[in-house]
Amino acid sequence: MKLSLGPVLFYWSRERLLNFYADMAEQPLDIIYLGETVCSKRRAMSLDGWLGLARELRECSRAELVLSGLTLVEASSELSSLKRLCDNGELLVEANDIGAVQLLRERNAPFVAGPALNLYNAHALSELIDCGLRRWVPPVEISRHLLQDCLHQLDVLGRQRPQVELFAYGHLPLAYSARCFTARAENRPKDDCRFCCLNYPEGIPMYSQENQALFTLNGIQTMSAEVCNLLPDYPEMAATGIDVLRLSPRYEGMASIIQSFAEVRAGSMPPLALDGCNGYWHGQPGMLRIDGAEL
Template identity: 75%
Template sequence: MKLSLGPVLFYWSRRKLLDFYAEMAEQPLDIIYLGETVCSKRRAMQLGDWLGLARELGSCSQAERVLSGLALVEAASELSSLKRLCENGELRVEANDMAAVQLLSERRCPFVAGPALNLYNAYALRELIDCGLQRWVPPVECSGALLRSCLRQLDGLGVPRPEVELFAYGHLPLAYSARCFTARAENRPKDDCQFCCQHYAEGMSMSSQEGEPLFTLNGIQTMSAGISNLLADYPSIADCGVDVLRLSPRSEGMAEVIRDYAAVCAGALPPMAVSGCNGYWHGRPGMATVEAMGS
């Protein structure tokens, strides 16, 4: 099974991004996703900067580089930027909005279907495979049972399976909104947010009235409070036919996370339990922690 590093979901400074990817270039990764998926106002890196970084990574790493697009396109300016990304001419693109699917399909460009596309069954997958889908990242709330059912259904339709990439580690991206939660929390209008989400390297924690961690607010994105970690579930994931495990970047400790996953992918026994949540994989609420079976 291959390992991928998903796009950075938080707003980090240009220096922090460059330092982070310099460290990631030394890790045993097969795929590295680059680009902004959450908010078009985050301009620490422009398309040319991402392409330049991709070239640098290509000179020192064997990992495939993929450009990720926005998950919520709201304005003509964002659509124009997305068009330029889809026409980059160098790298495969991860489509996180159906506008990207249309642009890539018109250009007959093979693409990755990101988790924000909400593909839950073989009939929807077949439509997008006809448009050029080559790798599918199921929505983060998909269970192992749903994934198996979907792939069996795809086989029954006589459609070749795309690569399947599972979101295995990190804060789960749950929802997107036209409103910016981080700006609102600081009593700022969205149009004059002053990039306040850059003050929160892993988002802003939100608790329930009882004081329990509930969500992580990241600009217009709502994420899980807990860290999803499917390392102990590796045997059941392998049985599902997953090809790639996606590790979502965090501000600290990613090298250790990658090494743990790489060791299990190389044949080491997975741990019996890990810190973090894995409820969605077992058909339970996402914040639940369920004992892994078959470890």
Template identity: 70%
Template sequence: MKLSLGPVLYYWDKVQLGQFYAEMSALPLDVIYLGETVCSKRRAFSLDQWLGLGRELQQCSPAQIVLSSLTLIEAASELSSLRRLCDNGQLLVEANDMGAVQFLAERKLPFVAGPALNMYNGHALGQLQDAGMIRWVPPVECSQGLIRDVLDQLGEMGRTLPEVEIFAYGHLPLAYSARCFTARAENKPKDDCDFCCINYPDGLALTSQEGQALFTINGIQTMSAQITNLLADYPALVACGADLLRLSPRAQGMAEVVAAYQRVREGAPPPLFVDGCNGYWHGQAGMLRVEEVGLC
């Protein structure tokens, strides 16, 4: 089983990003994703700077470097940037929007199908394979049973299975909107937001009137309130056909998270319980901890 580091989903400044990737480059990661996936206004790094960082990481780390695309394309300028990203000529691209899939297919380039692409059956995956997909990151709400069924269907169609990468750790990215929720929370218009999401390096917690944690707000992105953590489900991840486990970056403690997953993939027994939620993986409400409610 390989370990991947997903793209940073939050708005961090250039110094924090540089320090983070310097630390991550020394860890036992097999794939590192770079780039802005949430908001085109976040320009701590330009595309050229992301490419430069990718070249640096290729020199100091054995990990495969992948450049992730924006998830929601809203303007012609963003479409132009997406075209440049797909034409980078150096790094494999993770397509998080069907526009990126089209650009990459036209250029006959291989790509990773990101979790924002809504693919739930073998026929859809087969079409992506025809377009050049070599790795599939299922939508975060997919259960182990659904993923196994999709792969079985793909096999029944006589197709070679792609690499499968499961979102195993981090706040789950659930939805995207043209509206910026972080700016709204600070009573700022989206077009004059003062980049306020940089004040929330792990997103802004959203609770109900009763104080229950519901979501995490991250600009235009709505995320799960809790961290998902599938470390205790490691044997089931292997059984369902996962090839990679994606660890989504957080501002603090990522080295410890990588170390915990590294120990298990080297043969240590997985823990019986972990902090966080894993309901989606078991086909239940995503915010549930299945072990606590007796569902497995």
């Protein structure tokens, strides 16, 4: 299986982003996603900046480079930016909003279907394959058995399977809202947030009244509190027919995480004890931790 680095979901400074991708260029990655998917106010990097970074990465990395678009398009200015992204003329685009699918279809451009698109069966996939879908990142809550059923449905329909890229590591993006939760936490209106997401490079942890970690708040995005980690499930993922494993960027220690997945891919035994959560993959609540001994 290939390894991909998903788009950075948090708001980091331009300097931090450039340093991060300079480090990632040296890692055994097959695909690197660039771009802003959460909030259009996060302008540490413009589209031209992302494209310039992509050109630099081409010089020092063998990885395929992909541009990711916004997940929630609310304003005409965001739609205009999305059109520019779809017209970039250099890189494959990851569509995270159905509007991006329409724009790419009009341009006869192939695309990646991101995890925010509600694609849960072969009939929906078949429609998007006709629009140009080449690689599919299933929704993060999809289970192994549901994924197998969906791929089998495609075979029954006589449709060629797209590449399947599974979200295998990172805080799970669960939901999006028009309201900015990070600004609200600092008692600021969304239109005057003062880019306070910069203060939380891995989001704001949210706890229950019993002090149990439930979610991570990241601007308009609600994420899992636990980090999803499917490395112990590597053999089952390989047997399911998955082509790519997506690793979502963390602020620290990302190189060691990539190396752990690369070592298992190269033949090392996957760990039995799980550090993180993997419930969704096993058809259970996502926050659960199911170790190999429990399977």
